[in-house]
Structure formats: structure tokens, C-alpha cells
Amino acid sequence: MSQQENELIQRISGLLGGRRRKGSVALGIGDDAALWVPKPEREVVLTCDWFLEGTHFLRGKHPPHAVGWKCLARAVSDIAAMGGVPRCFLMSLALPADLTGTWLDRFLRGLRRAAKELHCDPAGGDTTRRKEVLISITVIGEVSRGEAIHRSGATVGDAIYVSGTLGEAELGLRMLRRGLGMAKATNAALRKHLYPRPRLDLGQWLAEKRLASAMMDLSDGLSTDLPRLCAASGVGARIEGDSLPLSSLVSRAEATKLALHGGDDYELLFTVKRRNERRLTRKFRALGLTRIGEITRERGISITDNGKSIALRSAGWDPFR
Amino acid sequence: MSQQENELIQRISGLLGGRRRKGSVALGIGDDAALWVPKPEREVVLTCDWFLEGTHFLRGKHPPHAVGWKCLARAVSDIAAMGGVPRCFLMSLALPADLTGTWLDRFLRGLRRAAKELHCDPAGGDTTRRKEVLISITVIGEVSRGEAIHRSGATVGDAIYVSGTLGEAELGLRMLRRGLGMAKATNAALRKHLYPRPRLDLGQWLAEKRLASAMMDLSDGLSTDLPRLCAASGVGARIEGDSLPLSSLVSRAEATKLALHGGDDYELLFTVKRRNERRLTRKFRALGLTRIGEITRERGISITDNGKSIALRSAGWDPFR
Numbered sequence: 001m002s003q004q005e006n007e008l009i010q011r012i013s014g015l016l017g018g019r020r021r022k023g024s025v026a027l028g029i030g031d032d033a034a035l036w037v038p039k040p041e042r043e044v045v046l047t048c049d050w051f052l053e054g055t056h057f058l059r060g061k062h063p064p065h066a067v068g069w070k071c072l073a074r075a076v077s078d079i080a081a082m083g084g085v086p087r088c089f090l091m092s093l094a095l096p097a098d099l100t101g102t103w104l105d106r107f108l109r110g111l112r113r114a115a116k117e118l119h120c121d122p123a124g125g126d127t128t129r130r131k132e133v134l135i136s137i138t139v140i141g142e143v144s145r146g147e148a149i150h151r152s153g154a155t156v157g158d159a160i161y162v163s164g165t166l167g168e169a170e171l172g173l174r175m176l177r178r179g180l181g182m183a184k185a186t187n188a189a190l191r192k193h194l195y196p197r198p199r200l201d202l203g204q205w206l207a208e209k210r211l212a213s214a215m216m217d218l219s220d221g222l223s224t225d226l227p228r229l230c231a232a233s234g235v236g237a238r239i240e241g242d243s244l245p246l247s248s249l250v251s252r253a254e255a256t257k258l259a260l261h262g263g264d265d266y267e268l269l270f271t272v273k274r275r276n277e278r279r280l281t282r283k284f285r286a287l288g289l290t291r292i293g294e295i296t297r298e299r300g301i302s303i304t305d306n307g308k309s310i311a312l313r314s315a316g317w318d319p320f321r
Numbered sequence: 322m323s324q325q326e327n328e329l330i331q332r333i334s335g336l337l338g339g340r341r342r343k344g345s346v347a348l349g350i351g352d353d354a355a356l357w358v359p360k361p362e363r364e365v366v367l368t369c370d371w372f373l374e375g376t377h378f379l380r381g382k383h384p385p386h387a388v389g390w391k392c393l394a395r396a397v398s399d400i401a402a403m404g405g406v407p408r409c410f411l412m413s414l415a416l417p418a419d420l421t422g423t424w425l426d427r428f429l430r431g432l433r434r435a436a437k438e439l440h441c442d443p444a445g446g447d448t449t450r451r452k453e454v455l456i457s458i459t460v461i462g463e464v465s466r467g468e469a470i471h472r473s474g475a476t477v478g479d480a481i482y483v484s485g486t487l488g489e490a491e492l493g494l495r496m497l498r499r500g501l502g503m504a505k506a507t508n509a510a511l512r513k514h515l516y517p518r519p520r521l522d523l524g525q526w527l528a529e530k531r532l533a534s535a536m537m538d539l540s541d542g543l544s545t546d547l548p549r550l551c552a553a554s555g556v557g558a559r560i561e562g563d564s565l566p567l568s569s570l571v572s573r574a575e576a577t578k579l580a581l582h583g584g585d586d587y588e589l590l591f592t593v594k595r596r597n598e599r600r601l602t603r604k605f606r607a608l609g610l611t612r613i614g615e616i617t618r619e620r621g622i623s624i625t626d627n628g629k630s631i632a633l634r635s636a637g638w639d640p641f642r
Contacts, residue, residue: 036365037466045356046461055449126457
């Protein structure tokens with residue numbers, strides 16, 4: 001810490017909403033730690049996520065406003081995946097000295113927008129100087145006791161559902177890398193990549209109504225994330241290739257690959273007991289809930305396409321590959 | 322995430338204590354988020370801290386076991402500085418592929434040791450691959466409603482106290498940089514640098530007895546941290562140079578510089594109303610509580626030495642300098 005860092009903290013604090021807030025955060029940025037008062041009879045939901053230059057975003061390609069939005073939105077998505085309500089967040093931020101001007105301002109504006117729209121108050125953080133932009137976000141949320149939806153609750157015969165369409169965020173990343181669409185704020189794929197919307201309403205509704213037996217968010221692609229849900233539950237899965245909610249922006253073959261392996265969608269993947277399926281139909285029509293397959297006793301993930309069943313290989317996003 | 326990352330998470334989870342724990346963490350590592358149940362009538366204390374290779378530690382100099390201990394201990398120190406009790410932590414960890422063997426094991430053993438001794442359970446985290454070791458730790462703690470000690474409560478005439486001795490951690494860092502003392506586990510200065518002990522008992526006692534009007538931990542050195550406490554409280558301070566609790570390992574002149582400007586001590590700096598001072602005398606004799614000066618109406622920090630009073634310039638640790 002330093003005078004320069006003191007000033008940086010004051011700027012962050014100023015843009016994000018000050019030292020003492022009206023919300024549930026009793027004491028925010030500027031002391032050794034933040035104080036927060038949870039509601040009674042709730043469990044606290046805790047998650048943290050990296051957002052690193054070169055690994056999760058490209059400084060020359062990703063607008064700082066989108067970096068600010070996305071670093072918080074993707075961490076909040078983990079709260080949605082438990083059926084929780086986000087309350088506040090902490091940010092560890094490392095910055096090169098030459099980004100503490102305009103870049104930081106735009107980044108903070110995107111972050112502030114996400115904090116406001118996702119109802120997640122800034123509570124504190126830590127800053128330091130570094131050659132590259134490094135961000136770690138911790139989100140603190142709440143869920144009614146016993147209502148959180150785990151990854152481990154899927155049982156044989158449960159239907160497998162996803163929200164929205166799959167693969168468009170990956171398509172958006174490809175457009176961004178090729179320098180396409182930067183000016184087209186209306187482009188759906190690019191918007192989905194830059195400004196993902198965690199499915200908070202859906203997650204909370206499924207938790208409250210106890211409709212999902214297992215749930216997680218899709219961050220690394222269906223072919224990587226579904227095996228995780230199955231491993232946690234001790235089951236396998238069969239996916240119907242025809243049923244995947246595909247992007248209509250590219251060919252069917254391309255859209256299928258993107259839906260299976262594309263990362264960064266932040267849609268919800270969840271399983272539902274058959275007797276509960278009819279209760280899903282009316283809600284979330286605009287978002288779309290699609291039945292993509294079933295949980296099986298046989299371990300492993302298979303995909304059925306044109307009557308043939310083949311094993312699905314994980315090929316989602318993987319920093320260690 | 323990936324198979325390799327799945328394996329990494331399993332190793333971390335295995336070494337740190339598994340998926341479902343007996344403590345207050347209901348659901349730990351391995352789901353989208355962790356669940357934690359706070360005690361009733363408490364406020365939640367939240368803090369996060371960077372611990373970055375090259376900025377906060379040197380990979381070639383700092384033993385991985387000490388990196389594991391210190392990254393958690395320094396974040397827990399912020400909980401101590403509020404008078405709180407640590408409960409659980411989240412870790413964002415980025416690692417080079419070639420450190421996922423022995424280095425990681427030793428690091429995790431140091432971290433596990435700290436988690437156990439500081440009663441702070443691992444709740445979850447995020448991992449990724451990176452050229453350098455990057456760590457961000459979030460600690461979640463509790464404090465009884467209204468008992469947390471802020472930086473902003475110091476008033477004119479309050480006595481200023483510190484715990485322990487000041488400057489030895491900086492001395493330990495110098496020894497480490499020169500390659501001295503690596504084998505001498507008994508060396509006090511080196512031990513203080515590598516294995517700082519957050520003053521949890523003292524912080525909690527001061528909060529419970531309502532003895533401190535303001536408090537913070539000393540992480541960046543007295544000459545940097547005291548101005549922060551004074552700024553938050555809207556006051557100034559006068560330090561008695563003769564009263565500083567110095568290291569006896571170096572000359573008096575050198576020890577004074579270290580006590581004023583050395584970082585990483587993680588001792589507590591707190592202010593006490595005069596009428597409460599006599600209540601401090603019996604407790605914490607082994608640790609040592611030293612009166613080093615007084616809060617003044619005049620802004621700025623002065624230091625009195627041999628009868629002369631001069632302005633104290635901030636010269637503590639500063640990554641932005």
C-alpha cells in the first residue's frame with residue numbers, strides 16, 4: 001500500500017459507491033475488513049473466480065467496460081448455480097500503472113453496472129501494481145437453509161435441462177479475436193460473450209420450488225461440465241444430439257460443436273425428476289428451457305445423433321491443456 | 322477447468338480436508354460455491370488479500386511451506402484487526418505447470434497448518450495455469466454485533482499502542498534476500514517474516530472488552546499505516562521515539578528505522594481512552610503491549626526524539642512507488 005494506492009482505493013471507492021452503504025454492507029471499502037449482516041435462517045453462499053489477462057480476457061481485444069461487467073457476472077453465476085441470491089463482493093485487483101487512468105475508469109463503470117443490475121454490493125478488496133491485469137472476485141450470497149442445489153443430487157432417470165442457447169459465447173469470442181463486430185453492440189453472440197447474464201431468477205425459482213435435483217452453471221462447455229455433474233452424482237448421461245438448443249447464426253454442424261464444447265455461456269445445467277417436468281413448462285419461456293437428455297446408470301456421457309450413440313469426449317475450455 | 326484441473330482440485334481438496342467438513346462449512350471444495358452457516362447475532366467480517374510472486378514473495382527465496390502459511394495468516398490478520406474470529410477461507414490459485422508437484426504439496430502443507438492453527442477452514446477456490454504463482458485469499462469471519470473495531474474511532478488524547486516488537490519481519494526479509502538464515506528455523510526475525518502470527522486473541526479481547534477506540538494491523542509499516550488510522554479518524558498523532566518496541570538484533574539506529582518503516586509485522590496498532598489504559602496492564606504480557614504515543618488534534622504525524630519533534634514521513638512498503 002502507499003499514497004498512490006490510497007488514491008487508487010479512493011477512486012475505486014468513489015466510483016463504486018463509497019465507504020458506508022445503505023445496503024446490507026455495514027462497513028465497506030476502506031477499513032481492514034468489511035462487515036456484512038446476513039438475514040436470519042439463511043446459509044451463506046461463497047465463491048471466488050479468477051479473471052486474468054491473457055487467460056480469461058485479452059487486453060487488446062476486450063473492452064474494459066466488458067471486463068468489469070464479466071469478472072463480476074461470471075462469479076455471480078456460481079451463486080445462481082446454487083439457487084442463491086448474491087449480496088456483496090470483494091475484488092483483488094492488480095494493474096499496470098499506465099492503466100490506472102481511462103482503462104480503470106471504464107472497467108469500474110462496467111463493474112458498477114454489473115453490481116447494480118445483479119444487486120451485489122462492493123464490500124472491499126485489495127489492490128497492487130503488476131505488469132498484467134489480474135482480477136480475483138469473491139461473491140457472498142445467501143440461500144434459505146436446505147434449499148441450495150448441489151451438483152451431487154442427480155439420480156438415474158432424471159431429465160437433463162439447460163437454459164437458453166449453447167455455444168454463442170464461444171462464437172462471440174471468435175468474432176472478437178478476428179476483430180469482427182466490435183462496433184455492433186447489437187450482435188447477440190458478441191453480447192453473450194462480453195456481457196453474460198447469470199440466470200439468477202431461474203436458479204432461485206428452481207431452488208425455492210425444489211424442482212432441480214442437481215445443478216451447475218456452464219462455464220467450460222457442456223462436454224466438460226456435464227461429466228463433473230455426473231461424477232459428483234455418481235451417474236452417467238445420454239444426450240440427444242437433435243435436442244440441443246443451437247445458435248442459428250452458423251451452420252448446424254458448426255453450431256452443434258459450439259454447443260457441446262464452447263465455453264463461457266453461463267447458462268444453467270440442471271436435472272429434474274420426471275414427475276416434476278410438467279411444472280417447468282410455463283415459466284422462463286423467453287429464456288427457454290430445453291430437455292437435452294437423461295441421467296443413466298451407465299457411467300460416461302454418450303450422445304445420440306441420427307440414431308447412432310457415441311461417447312462424448314470432453315473438449316471444453318481448459319487452461320491446463 | 323479440465324481433467325488436469327479436476328485432478329489439481331482433487332489434490333488440493335485431499336490435502337486440505339475434503340469435500341464435506343464437520344466445521345461450520347456445510348459444503349466445501351468441489352461444487353459451484355461453498356455453503357457456510359454463520360452463528361446467530363453476529364456480523365460477518367470479509368477481507369481479501371493478494372499474495373503474488375515477485376511482489377509479495379520471491380519464488381527462489383521463500384520456502385513454499387512458508388508461502389502457504391503466510392498467504393492465509395496475513396489475510397486472517399485483517400480479521401484480527403477488526404476484533405473478529407476467522408471461520409473459513411477461499412483461495413484463487415494460479416500456478417505454473419512445473420510447480421504442481423513438490424512445490425504445491427509443500428505449499429498446501431503450510432496452508433493446512435495455518436488453517437488448522439488459525440481455526441479457518443478451507444471452503445473453496447478457483448485454480449488456473451499461469452507462468453507465475455498468483456494467490457488471492459478471501460477470509461470470512463465473525464464478530465458480535467456492534468463489537469467490531471474500526472479504524473475511524475480514535476479521538477484526541479487517546480493513547481496509541483502496538484503489540485509485540487516492530488521491524489523484525491523486515492529484518493527477516495533482508496536476511497532471506499542475502500541468503501542468510503535459511504537453515505536457522507529458530508531465528509526470530511526470519512520466523513517473523515516467514516510465519517507471522519495474527520494477533521487474534523488480542524484483537525478479540527480488545528473488541529469484547531471494548532477497550533480499543535480504533536484498530537488496524539501493521540502490514541506496511543508504522544509510518545504508512547498510522548497515517549491511515551489517523552485519516553480515517555480525522556486526527557493526528559505524536560509518537561515518542563524512545564518508546565518504540567525495537568528489535569534487539571541490530572543497532573538502535575537501525576532498529577528504529579525498521580520499527581518505523583518496516584513492513585509485514587502483522588502486529589496490532591490500536592488506540593485506547595486514557596481511563597481504560599490501566600485495564601491493559603495485566604493481559605498479554607508475553608506478547609507485550611507498548612504505549613508509543615498519543616492522538617493529537619493537529620493533523621499529521623510527528624515523532625519526538627531526544628526532545629526534538631519532527632514530522633514523520635511515510636516510507637513503508639509500497640508496490641506503486
